[in-house]
Amino acid sequence: MPRHEKINYVEFASLDLAASKRFFASAFGWSFEDYGPDYAAFSDEGLDGGFFRAEAAGRTERGSALVVLYSDALEATLSKVEAAGGEVVKPIFDFPGGRRFHFLEPGGNELAVWGEAAAKGDVP
Template sequence: MARFNYLELPVRDVPAAKAFYAAAFGWTFTDFGPDYASTMTGDTDLGLNGDAEHSTAQLLPVIQVDDLEAAEASVRGAGGEITLPIFAFPGGRRFHFRDPAGHELSAMQADPATG
């Protein structure tokens, strides 16, 4: 089953973004290097991406899938454009795509070792 499980914000300053969301909403973040931090509630989480290579220009909705390669094939078959091929990150693998209306999204598959 595919479901939205993550929302990623492109940010220029990860520590400043973390400080804002902690002060505004009381959220805590886990750091994944100097350019990425994420809430880890297990529900719909928020990622703060300061990595220019893997960051999008806008908000990035992330859809969790059971089979990443099958999802990529389905996206292509439905007329989507792959904008960033499958890559690994701490916690799993994902790819970015643009739907026919021009929205950029991501599909991810969690690493079974991390959930």
């Protein structure tokens, strides 16, 4: 149930709607419901949302908000992102809350994935 005055839905612009759908289905197992040729919605992926066909996409260097996913297995998720056609633009790095990487999905949006800090003795 939606919560009063809390983030409820996110919409991403996509330079290539079909490629965005293929990427998120392949890398993360998301499914979509099409609403005409220019919009596809996803649900129950941590937050509901959708992709719309556009001539621009979100990048942090342009001031866009950064959507960050969580992973229990950061390196494995990075491999899935690459195998699905994502472009890693910031390899895994440490930050005060753990580790993360940034990637571009084929529709042009920059997202990130974070995970817990590696345990001592683990190979990052």
